[in-house]
Amino acid sequence: MPDRACPQPARAASGGMLRTAALLGGFTLGSRLLGLARDMGMAWLLGGGAAADALVAAMRLPHVLRRLLGEGSLSMTLTAGLVRRSHGPAGDAAEERGRAHALRPLASALAVRLGLVLVVLTLAGLLSAPWLASALAPGFSGPEAARVTDLLRICLPYLLTAGMAALGMALLHSMGIFWLPALSPALFNLTMLLFTAAAALGGWPPASTLALGMFCGGLVQWLAQWLALRRLLPDKALPEPVRPDRPDRPDWPGRPDYDIRAQATRENPGRVAWRCLAQLPAGLLGAAAPQLAMLAAMSLASGLGQGQVAALYYAERLLELPLGLVGVCLGMASLPTLSRLAAERNFSAFAGQLGTALRWTLLFSLPAAAGLWAVGPDLVDALLRHGAFDDRAAYETGLALWAYLPGLPAFALNRSLLAGCNALAETRRTAVSAGWAVAATLAAGTVLGHSLPALWSSMAPALAVSLGLWLQTCLLWRGLRLALRRCGQAAPAVPRRVLAQQAAAALAAGTAAALAVWAASAARTAGCWWGGQWSALALAIAAGLAGWLLCLAVLGNEDLAALAGRLRELRAK
16 A cells, blocks of 8 residues: 555545444454353363364364354355445435335345255255265264264254355445444354353253254344344335436446446346345355365364364364454455445545555454464463363364464455455456465375474464465455456555564564563462463463554554554544
């Protein structure tokens, strides 16, 4: 992004994106903390042995579907399409009412057709559960494979509930409502915690109970979205187009300036819904790259020995906290604005908005990776090493977490890059990038699995995921540059000076946190009170945060100054 000041509309749009990202971040933080509590309960009940491997393998496909359908990827693709179909240039209250009226018949048509597709897919999955289990964990055999099949059949109906919840999220996002979709994962985690408590206190079979909890959690998410939509969407659609004075345009949904909001009031909503759903496969595949890469990593881990699949899962769950707060929030917050700017063909503001999202993503994801490198093993011990989760499971989970960290910035950047591609209707390019990412993960995982020493074998699948995600980042960035160049607009760029400042601050954060961990370890050996596990973590996090802020302030980072200014504005209000 250029160093010169942004135009006022772009600056205002960036401020709105950051406010939305902050709102999403607050809800996501609560959801991720509940998710950590859920995973702590699972680790306490099952540990890192064969039972945990079976449950993780069975939940992997529904968990991938949860990430795709229930927490952003399908919602991201649908949101971009819905915004292109319901947004023109910013209008008054009458424009907003017309937008809601246009969405009502389209929402009903989408719900019926998407529900039908999901029911067929769910039934097909239930019938093919043994083959799916074999594909998910080819290293399992005998009773372990049979257990995976049984648990998979309990989890698979989650596909229907998560898909319908995702449609609800997309509709709410397209209307500018973010708080309820952001709260939805917390509802899922609360439901899972209730089932975890039932397994612990009621003597129910832990694995089967947690698998059933996944389906019930999806049901709660679905009901929450659709009860809200019943109140927000008007009962009847407008009989006339919202903007009849606008000239008709060629009927081609792939164009950024295609105005289907007027078309939807003249056309059969069913045909419009099918056109919207037809764009999903390519867009969904592109957004699914991280989940598909992790699915490939689990397949590789199943052949590395007992406990490797569970270690990969627990490491991924710890990685989700910074990812949810940075990459997912900024990606989802920027998508509606980017889609609107693309529909208006305001590519200058589009590039400015995307550049801001990329800068802020790097600002937070780089120190998050450095901090997790410093405190990773201690974090695993504090959160998970209880009950059946023994020292070996903690060691393997810590190695897998370290191996994921090089890919954390790529994972976070991809959310904003995918938002830009979806806004420009470049869904085919996102699908191609996902295919290359998964292929790179499988190839790198196979090579690393045979190259790394046995003591570090847990790192091979996660390192392969990191390499695959960086490949996708490069491909998405190249695709966006080409797409914007065709529109006569230069691609956004983060200045090298800013990149150097952010990298130096991340290094300072990691170094400060590592020194704090070392000091706490020495204090623990000496018997000091502040050398305890939780005290050491708190000290390391505080030291890393202080080192990061101090380094940015000394280097005169503009983003830190902007953040401080916004905080002062909020405090003044």
